[in-house]
Amino acid sequence: MTRNFALWVLAACLAGLSGCDLEDFGAARYSKDFHYTYPLQSGGKLSLETFNGGVDVTGWDQQMVEIDGTKYGPSPEAADALRIDISNSPTAIEIHVNRPSEFRGNRGARFSVKLPRKAILERVASSNGPIVVQGATGPTSLHTSNGPIRVENVDDAVDAHTSNGAIELTDVTGEAMVNTSNGRIRVDNLRGSLDAHTSNGGITANLAGHPAHSIRLETSNGPLDLTLPTGLDHGVRAGTSNAPITVRLPEGINAQVQARTNNSSITSEFEMKMQGEVNKNHLDAVIGSGGPLLDLSTSNGPIRLRRF
Secondary structure, eight states: OOHHHHHHHHHHHHTTOTTOOOOOOSSOOEEEEEEEEEEOOTTOEEEEEOSSSOEEEEEESSSEEEEEEEEEESSHHHHHHOOEEEEEETTEEEEEEOOOSSOOSSOEEEEEEEEETTSEEEEEEOSSSOEEEEEEESOEEEEESSSOEEEEEEESOEEEEEEESOEEEEEEESOEEEEEEESOEEEEEEESOEEEEEEESOEEEEOTTSOOOOEEEEESSSOEEEEOOSOOOSOEEEEESSSOEEEEEOTTOOEEEEEEESSSOEEESSOEEEOSOOBTTEEEEEETTOOSEEEEEESSSOEEEEEO
16 A cells, blocks of 8 residues: 555545544454466456455556455464455456455455556455545446545546445546445546435535536535536436535526525525525526526525536
């Protein structure tokens, strides 16, 4: 694990993310490193499944997969006995770490993988560790139980799920489905639809650079901050229970707005044509000539429409 990567994980866990656990190798006193290389052609697929360990995947300009990592356990025999099964061909590589039948904890394996940029990263699954993917091709499915997920520069769809940790997506081409129970979500420069859910954490999505597809943001206990492009061609749904909603819109946008809050107010920096019922807790209006629906709701927080 690089120093910068370790610092990023530490910062994510200290930034108010309840339940975000670093890999605990304290009781696992023994470890054994491993290294494998296999050819993989452009368009080939790679999948990896491990437990109790982080995974770091990076695209590179070689037609091979390089796999480095560490097995660990409470004894040299336990670390050495942890079996890594690898099925490989020029078109597909599957990596699987076998969980011992008598699993007593303090065992696992972490990975650092390099794969061809045009190969397809199909799936990464782990537990109790972070997942980082940079410069890869999808569609890809990323799952971990206790740890953050960070994705940068992925071409195609991303499906990212974690139970206790933050999720960050930057420069993704394709739809994104993002889900965490306890952690914030941040999305920047997405070129595709977005479906993001968290129970305890805020969601920040900056989609100003590209025409946005359908957008759905939901959280129970955290603020929503959404920046939208001029070329909005699908509806937006954003809801939270106990926090504010801020939507940043460009000058000249055309949209319909339905906003509701029970115990706060709704404010707008745009001229709007009112429709139906209008009061400080409810707004039904049109911006410009109308267009896709902005459906915004919160129980305990203000709703703000701002220019950028």
